[in-house]
Amino acid sequence: MNANSSSNAAPEGVPRTAEAGQAASHPLRRLAARPAYAAPPQPVIQPLPRHAPAVGGLVPFSTVDWPGQLAAVVFISGCPWRCHYCHNTELQTRAARYDWREVREFLETRKGLLDAVVFSGGEPLSEPRLPAMIRDVKRMGYRVGLHTAGIYPLRLADVLRHLDWVGMDIKADAKGYDDITGRRDSQRPALACLTQLLSTGPDFECRITWHPDWLDEARLLALAVELARRGVRRFAVQTARSGPAAPVARALSTQAQATLRYTFEEFTYR
Numbered sequence: 001m002n003a004n005s006s007s008n009a010a011p012e013g014v015p016r017t018a019e020a021g022q023a024a025s026h027p028l029r030r031l032a033a034r035p036a037y038a039a040p041p042q043p044v045i046q047p048l049p050r051h052a053p054a055v056g057g058l059v060p061f062s063t064v065d066w067p068g069q070l071a072a073v074v075f076i077s078g079c080p081w082r083c084h085y086c087h088n089t090e091l092q093t094r095a096a097r098y099d100w101r102e103v104r105e106f107l108e109t110r111k112g113l114l115d116a117v118v119f120s121g122g123e124p125l126s127e128p129r130l131p132a133m134i135r136d137v138k139r140m141g142y143r144v145g146l147h148t149a150g151i152y153p154l155r156l157a158d159v160l161r162h163l164d165w166v167g168m169d170i171k172a173d174a175k176g177y178d179d180i181t182g183r184r185d186s187q188r189p190a191l192a193c194l195t196q197l198l199s200t201g202p203d204f205e206c207r208i209t210w211h212p213d214w215l216d217e218a219r220l221l222a223l224a225v226e227l228a229r230r231g232v233r234r235f236a237v238q239t240a241r242s243g244p245a246a247p248v249a250r251a252l253s254t255q256a257q258a259t260l261r262y263t264f265e266e267f268t269y270r
């Protein structure tokens, strides 16, 4: 998944006092007030059966993994790519660290408090049981989001009609794709996924993790124009960081930001 994707919007952000502004109805405050029995599941100690879904992590609530939605994020471990900037290297190898049944039970207790569940990774489409997992959370009434790098077009086609939103990574332009992913011909499946999203897909955002050493501004802008020409309406540039909380390595120029704002219906610089 995207190197900068996901962060846990922890209860520390919850206003502590009534005068902090209609805090009682704030969804994060309601979450923070949940009783102890609804605590998020912990990683399992015993090895899970081989057929268990490879749930590698869980963020109980986040406001950033699906813009505008309060979501739980389920991280699937397993990814065939090896992006040199990956922040989730522990999720590159398939391994079940959480029991999906416990995660499901936890999500049951969050009904009415969370808007959505986002499947992230790793690459969530690497999990063969993902369609069933999506059905599980749909049955609970959640909206479903997916973060994908666009590695598995056929698997995406299988689940697309059940998704409400997709965050799709664009790694680079054609020239730079394989240098980022460490895999040959890696742009081809990503473009096939993008075509599906553009023709039949749900609401989606394309995003790129950017550093000028990998893609200079001129190439980034040319890539952006190409994406807009294909029909992409929402685009985000996430500047590369050495870690999720680290400062931005190199900022995008204000001129480039202005051009991107002009190019897309919605542009976000993170």
Ligand code: SF4
Pocket (backbone or CB within 6 Å): 001, 002, 003, 079, 080, 081, 082, 083, 085, 086, 087, 088, 089, 091, 092, 121, 122, 123, 149, 181
């Ligand atoms: S596609 Fe895979 S290797 Fe690349 S950033 Fe995402 S999880 Fe990491």
